Amino acid sequence: MTIPDDDSTKRKRWTHLRRVLERAGPFKDPNFEPSTELLSGIESVRILIIGAGGLGCELLKDMALMGFCRIDIIDMDTIDLANLNRQFLFTKTDIGKSKAEIAAKFIMNRIPNCNVTPHMNKIQDFDASFYSQFRIIVCGLDSIVARRWINSMLVSMLQYDENNQVVPTSIIPLIDGGTEGFKGNARVIMHGYTSCIECTLDLFPPQVNFPQCTIANNPRLPEHCVEWVTSILWPKEKPFGPGVNIDGDSVEHIQWIVEHATKRANEHNITGINFRFTQGVVKRIIPAVASTNAVIASICATEVFKLATSSVLLMNNYTMFNDIEGIYMLTYPPEKREDCPICSNVPVRVQINETAKFQELVDQLIEKYQLIAPLICTQIDGQSKTLYMTSTQQMLELTKPHLRMTLQELGLTNGIEMLVGDPARASSMRVIISLTSSMETTTAK
Amino acid sequence: MSKISGPDTKQIQYDRQLRLWGDHGQKALEAGRVCLIGANALSTEILKALVLPGLGSFTIIDHQLITLEDCGSNFFVHPSMIDQPRARVTCELLKQLNPDVHGTYVDKPCIDDLLKQNTFDFAQFNVVITANLPLNTLVILSSHLWSLKIPLLVARAYGFIGTIRLQVVEHHIIEAHPDDTIPDLRLDHPLKSFVNHCNSVDFNSLTREQHLHMPSLIILYKTLQQWQKQTNRIDIPRTRKERDEFKQILEQLSHHSAYDASDLNKSLENFDEAKRVIPSRLVNTTIPSTINNLFQDRSCLELSNQSHMFWFIINAMKLFTQNEGQGLLPVRGEVPDMVTNTNSYVKLVEIYQEQAKKDCETIHNYLIDLLKQHNRFSTMSSNEAATLHELVHIYCKNATFLNVMRTASITNEDDSLKKLIEQIPLESSSDESESEVSWYIGLRLCDAFYEKFNRYPGEFPLSTNDETNSDQRQLEIDFSDLKQIGKQLFNSDRQQSSIRENIVEELCRYGASELHSISAF
Numbered sequence: 011m012t013i014p015d016d017d018s019t020k021r022k023r024w025t026h027l028r029r030v031l032e033r034a035g036p037f038k039d040p041n042f043e044p045s046t047e048l049l050s051g052i053e054s055v056r057i058l059i060i061g062a063g064g065l066g067c068e069l070l071k072d073m074a075l076m077g078f079c080r081i082d083i084i085d086m087d088t089i090d091l092a093n094l095n096r097q098f099l100f101t102k103t104d105i106g107k108s109k110a111e112i113a114a115k116f117i118m119n120r121i122p123n124c125n126v127t128p129h130m131n132k133i134q135d136f137d138a139s140f141y142s143q144f145r146i147i148v149c150g151l152d153s154i155v156a157r158r159w160i161n162s163m164l165v166s167m168l169q170y171d172e173n174n175q176v177v178p179t180s181i182i183p184l185i186d187g188g189t190e191g192f193k194g195n196a197r198v199i200m201h202g203y204t205s206c207i208e209c210t211l212d213l214f215p216p217q218v219n220f221p222q223c224t225i226a227n228n229p230r231l232p233e234h235c236v237e238w239v240t241s242i243l244w245p246k247e248k249p250f251g252p253g254v255n256i257d258g259d260s261v262e263h264i265q266w267i268v269e270h271a272t273k274r275a276n277e278h279n280i281t282g283i284n285f286r287f288t289q290g291v292v293k294r295i296i297p298a299v300a301s302t303n304a305v306i307a308s309i310c311a312t313e314v315f316k317l318a319t320s321s322v323l324l325m326n327n328y329t330m331f332n333d334i335e336g337i338y339m340l341t342y343p344p345e346k347r348e349d350c351p352i353c354s355n356v357p358v359r360v361q362i363n364e365t366a367k368f369q370e371l372v373d374q375l376i377e378k379y380q381l382i383a384p385l386i387c388t389q390i391d392g393q394s395k396t397l398y399m400t401s402t403q404q405m406l407e408l409t410k411p412h413l414r415m416t417l418q419e420l421g422l423t424n425g426i427e428m429l430v431g432d433p434a435r436a437s438s439m440r441v442i443i444s445l446t447s448s449m450e451t452t453t454a455k
Numbered sequence: 456m457s458k459i460s461g462p463d464t465k466q467i468q469y470d471r472q473l474r475l476w477g478d479h480g481q482k483a484l485e486a487g488r489v490c491l492i493g494a495n496a497l498s499t500e501i502l503k504a505l506v507l508p509g510l511g512s513f514t515i516i517d518h519q520l521i522t523l524e525d526c527g528s529n530f531f532v533h534p535s536m537i538d539q540p541r542a543r544v545t546c547e548l549l550k551q552l553n554p555d556v557h558g559t560y561v562d563k564p565c566i567d568d569l570l571k572q573n574t575f576d577f578a579q580f581n582v583v584i585t586a587n588l589p590l591n592t593l594v595i596l597s598s599h600l601w602s603l604k605i606p607l608l609v610a611r612a613y614g615f616i617g618t619i620r621l622q623v624v625e626h627h628i629i630e631a632h633p634d635d636t637i638p639d640l641r642l643d644h645p646l647k648s649f650v651n652h653c654n655s656v657d658f659n660s661l662t663r664e665q666h667l668h669m670p671s672l673i674i675l676y677k678t679l680q681q682w683q684k685q686t687n688r689i690d691i692p693r694t695r696k697e698r699d700e701f702k703q704i705l706e707q708l709s710h711h712s713a714y715d716a717s718d719l720n721k722s723l724e725n726f727d728e729a730k731r732v733i734p735s736r737l738v739n740t741t742i743p744s745t746i747n748n749l750f751q752d753r754s755c756l757e758l759s760n761q762s763h764m765f766w767f768i769i770n771a772m773k774l775f776t777q778n779e780g781q782g783l784l785p786v787r788g789e790v791p792d793m794v795t796n797t798n799s800y801v802k803l804v805e806i807y808q809e810q811a812k813k814d815c816e817t818i819h820n821y822l823i824d825l826l827k828q829h830n831r832f833s834t835m836s837s838n839e840a841a842t843l844h845e846l847v848h849i850y851c852k853n854a855t856f857l858n859v860m861r862t863a864s865i866t867n868e869d870d871s872l873k874k875l876i877e878q879i880p881l882e883s884s885s886d887e888s889e890s891e892v893s894w895y896i897g898l899r900l901c902d903a904f905y906e907k908f909n910r911y912p913g914e915f916p917l918s919t920n921d922e923t924n925s926d927q928r929q930l931e932i933d934f935s936d937l938k939q940i941g942k943q944l945f946n947s948d949r950q951q952s953s954i955r956e957n958i959v960e961e962l963c964r965y966g967a968s969e970l971h972s973i974s975a976f
Contacts, residue, residue: 013526013534021917023527026968028917030614033930035964036957037615068975071530075496075971091467095508098552121526122534191475228668230800231792261461278797285462290474297474301504308975312615315972322615334634337619 013122024049027077030321039320048319052077055318058144059083060133060160062109064298065150065187067099068307070126073148074117076315079124082144085110086132090259096300133160134436138167141182146314148185150307152296154214155382155434157186161199161207162352163436168201170355176202185313187306191297194306197328198313201353204327205344208352211380213344232282235271236291243270258293267292305331351379357427357440364445368420369413372398375430375441385431387438390421397428417445465509465555472508476632479849481509489513490580492566492596494541496528496974497612498586499549503531506549512557513549514580517542518565528969570595577603584608587969590902597622597865609865612974613901614965616894622865625754627765628858630849639787639855640807641740642676643691646786648806653677663713670795670803671729675736678705678729691737701737705729724794742776742784745858750776752859760829767831768850769857771821775814784854785814811851819847872899873945896945897958903940904933912937913966934963 013019021028031048057078059069062085073081087109089100099116100109110128117126129136133156141147141163151157161184169180184199186207199206224230225237240256248254249266257263268288275283289295309329316322325341332338351358358379362371375381386398397412397420399405412420422428424445429438466473473481487510491498494517502513519541521532531548532541542560550558561569569575570592577583583600585593585607593609600607606623645653653676661669681704682697683689692701709726742750749755750773754766776782788811790804822843826832832840850857863871875892904912912933917926937959 019523022523025524025917026528026970029913029966029968030964030970032917032926033913033964033966035961037961072972072975075528075530077527091464092470094468095470095472098503098507101551120530120533224794228796228800230795230797265461279801280797286466286470286473289470295471295474298471299475299504300507304500304504305976308972311972311975312970315970335631 015123020049021046024077027052031319035322037322039316039323042320042322048321049077052315052318053079055145056080056082056143057314058141058147059150060147060156061085061150061152062097062099062113062128063087063093063150063152064096064300064303065189065307065310066109067097067113068303069148069150069187069311070099070113070117072307072311073314074121074124074126076311078314078318081125082127082129083110083114084129084131084133084136085113086130096298096303098300133163138163142167144182146183146185146317148187148310148314150187150303150310152188154211157207158211158352158434159436160184161201162434165201165206165352166437168355174355176355183317185310185317187310189298189302189306191299192302192332192334194302194331195329196306196309196313196325196331198317198325199327202355203346205346206350206353209347209350210328210344229274229278229280232271232275232280232287233291235274235278235280235283236267236288238274239267239270240292256292258289264289264292302331302333305333351439352435357442359442359444361444361446362417364417364424364447366417367413368397368415368417368422371417371422371443372413379430379432379439380434381430381432382434383432385438386428387431388422388426388428390426395421417443469509477630479630480632485509485511487511487582488580490577490583491515491586492583492588493517493586494519494531494545494560495525495586496530496969496971497610498584499529499531499545500974501584501586501610502549503552506552506556506558509553510556512559514559514561515542515546515549516561516566516569517545518563528971528974530971566596567592570599577605580605582606582608584610586610587612589905591906594866601864601866607865611898612969613898614962614968614970615973616898616962616965617973617976618895618898620865621862623860623862625763626860627763628856628860629765630853631856631858633856636855637735637738638789638791639740640672640736640790641783641786642672642679642736643738644740644781644783645676646806646810648810649676649803652802652806653680658708661711663711666711666713667723667725668794668796668799669725670799671725671732671793672736672790672803673799674705674708674725674729675733678708679737681708691739698733698737701733702730728794740783742782743855746784746854749857749859754859758825758829760831762829764846765859767825767829768818768822768847770825771818771847772850772854774821774825775818779817780814785818785851786811787852787854788812789852815844815848815851818851819844822847869899872896893958894962897962900937900941900944900959901962903944904937907940908936911966913963914968915966930963934960937963 028049032044032046034042034044055078057073057080059066059073059081062070062083066083066085070081070083085108088106089097089104089109089112091102091105094100094102097109099113104112108128108130110130114126114128118124147160147164149157149160164182164184167180167182169177171177181200181202184201185196186199187196188194198204220234220237225234225241229235229238244256244267250263256267264285268283268285271288272283275281309325313325316324327343329339329341346353348354349356360371360374362374372384372386375384383400384398385401387394387396389395396405396409398409422443424443426443428441428443430441431438462470469481487505489502489505489510489512491502491513494515498515502515505513520538521536521541521544523534523537525532525541526534526537529545531545533544536544540562542562546558546560550556561575564572566588577600583596583605585596588596588609597607601622601624604624606621606626609620609622611618653673656673656677658677678701679691682692682701685704686697686700692698705726709723749769754762755769755773758766758770772784776784786807788808790807793800823832826835872895901911913930915929938956941959
């Protein structure tokens with residue numbers, strides 16, 4: 011259904027918004043000029059929402075009701091029963107369908123004249139030409155890798171002037187939200203000015219991993235028993251056929267794991283294993299409720315609104331929220347790292363001993379920059395050379411021997427520049443090697 | 456091997472939230488009956504967050520019809536339903552979020568008449584929530600709910616500002632599910648069974664294997680025993696010097712004759728762990744002040760036949776601490792993971808769980824006695840009596856975090872507000888120090904404006920053409936009226952200075968706008 015598109019109807023419909031758009035106040039952004047034009051201004055802004063899950067559904071609703079009507083939404087997932095306690099644009103009859111498509115349909119139905127374009131894709135399916143269409147990008151992602159990827163994509167689209175300063179019009183603001191149970195955070199990123207995702211990687215809590223000897227020999231907690239089944243027993247027994255990996259959503263798989271984990275637990279006088287617990291460990295399930303997502307999404311939506319209208323000053327620039335006990339919020343600007351490998355626009359410099367093996371260099375890069383599966387290339391004598399690549403079996407075989415070779419043998423001289431790519435990056439990182447002689451102490455940091 | 460059943464539909468659907476508040480919390484939610492007053496953006500967003508996780512039932516009260524303006528802020532209306540009752544439409548659309556939830560609506564008369572007629576039974580609800588309800592109606596409602604002892608949540612979204620206010624006579628906090636708690640291991644008041652177990656360990660005759668796997672808890676206790684002997688003390692190390700002494704003994708214990716050079720190069724995980732956890736293990740076990748307050752609370756001291764079960768259990772717990780507990784709360788029974796072999800760990804868990812069970816049993820017996828004394832036991836249903844043990848167990852596990860919450864009633868708010876203002880230090884006029892109270896005061900002025908003019912400052916129909924001059928003029932008039940009201944309401948100089956003009960101006964700008972994103976928060 012559409013409703014009349016004339017000015018007068020529009021003006022009446024968005025009365026609530028107009029009060030802050032057509033009137034100035036003491037807390038407005040200095041660039042703000044109240045005007046009747048701002049409402050149509052909002053309508054012309056194209057925004058991208060990444061994720062159509064817990065945060066995505068809330069974001070889509072919020073943006074549509076703050077006057078935005080040219081919205082794209084990306085999500086590669088389909089709808090599950092366990093989503094329905096918070097992803098409210100979906101119902102039981104939508105299970106199995108594309109999240110992005112159903113979300114778009116619901117919103118366009120409920121809020122006429124709002125245009126939502128769904129994309130059932132991974133964010134990596136698109137390139138800079140796609141992302142450059144949008145004025146503002148909002149993320150409701152559930153993975154750190156994905157965040158790092160879009161972060162680096164936006165940085166790769168920045169332009170610099172002759173003083174190596176970011177050209178402000180080339181910035182696409184990134185609003186990022188994340189939640190976990192009753193905790194959440196939201197931030198406004200203006201690359202080149204504020205800290206970026208990579209600058210603040212330490213803010214993400216480390217993943218819990220159990221040591222192998224505990225799993226294999228000294229289980230004490232029910233988690234240890236479950237991990238034993240998933241990492242040791244399953245690969246050994248291949249209960250559902252060779253090459254069949256554990257599917258955390260399969261009731262049969264989980265039941266098999268519960269049965270065998272319970273056996274092990276009983277042997278060691280450990281209790282506490284049941285279906286819900288086991289599935290939680292296998293899928294590394296993070297608890298979630300509608301209310302936290304609503305809060306974080308609304309904060310993000312308000313910032314998008316502010317960015318599009320300058321009606322009020324922006325958040326500066328990272329907010330933490332927690333309502334386990336009462337309501338707790340803290341907003342502060344985390345420091346932008348001058349040596350951030352992504353947003354500082356200077357090549358990374360790595361120091362390494364001249365007699366070191368290539369493996370050592372790779373290890374150093376992985377540890378220091380939290381890489382997942384680096385792809386390393388360089389130019390030697392005008393020829394492009396792939397030093398390390400693990401994405402295909404063939405390339406892995408080909409480049410593995412390089413690890414045992416010394417830097418000298420590979421032709422890596424002092425000052426040479428390498429390009430390092432990674433799943434956590436949309437574009438490669440420039441790394442310049444500084445070779446130190448055995449006399450000097452090499453500090454690996 | 457019996458077939459392990461998979462979870463049912465509801466357990467899957469609610470899985471992510473069950474991991475936060477458990478089946479017990481979910482049951483409580485499903486028994487919830489909520490009344491929402493107002494069917495605007497704010498109220499429907501609040502209700503959404505209750506309906507999705509499975510609230511039992513709600514009733515929404517609103518006499519107004521849907522307008523086109525509503526469609527610019529409220530998700531639970533649709534332009535095709537303009538001029539239909541707001542309460543009916545929002546109720547319907549909210550129910551679509553979760554068919555398990557029961558919802559009803561009241562679309563006439565308006566809430567003021569409803570309160571005047573006094574025929575509506577608010578006592579059927581556990582909680583009443585208001586969204587942007589005008590102050591004079593709120594005051595009447597809140598005093599009614601206060602006498603019924605029904606909790607009231609007052610929510611407000613006003614431009615970019617939102618407020619939440621809770622009025623509750625008495626609310627009991629039992630299962631708080633807090634984050635990061637300090638484990639209840641009591642090295643300073645060790646369990647007898649724990650001491651016996653430790654005494655059976657002789658550090659001088661351990662094999663290398665046993666030494667490598669000695670649990671950090673036992674290591675720490677052995678160290679403590681030695682330190683106490685050395686210093687002739689019965690408590691735990693307090694000063695820096697004492698802690699260093701403690702660490703030295705710990706260091707000595709980490710040596711073993713069978714360790715060779717390669718062992719010494721690797722670090723001993725259990726001893727490292729022992730060192731690392733000293734701050735959370737070498738603590739004084741006490742009864743938190745919150746619990747002591749509960750024990751001294753009038754409701755605890757004046758226990759009667761009418762008292763809430765909460766106070767009966769508090770009383771039983773108090774009796775325990777005065778007798779078997781020897782000044783301490785019941786043992787929680789949880790032991791954090793530590794680097795060791797399975798048997799050693801399981802043995803420790805058994806020791807603490809055994810004691811926890813005993814303590815719980817004792818408190819349960821005290822409870823039964825108290826209930827009998829006050830003639831409550833015989834009138835209990837067999838179901839209630841059967842679940843008492845389970846209930847006591849929950850209280851015992853959460854003993855450290857039990858609490859009660861009481862708030863002031865809203866009717867006396869103006870006086871409390873004026874008293875609060877007197878206490879605020881006189882600030883300079885720099886806008887650094889905009890305290891939240893200034894916004895609250897500003898909103899109070901807006902309420903006074905509404906009482907006088909039956910609309911909020913800045914809340915008037917905006918012109919639909921480009922003529923903004925008349926809007927601007929009206930805005931200025933409203934602003935000066937608002938300031939005038941401020942002078943009348945808060946007459947002392949101190950109170951006057953607490954009114955921040957920029958805040959008042961901004962609130963005027965908002966005109967009680969319901970911005971969706973603020974309502975959604």
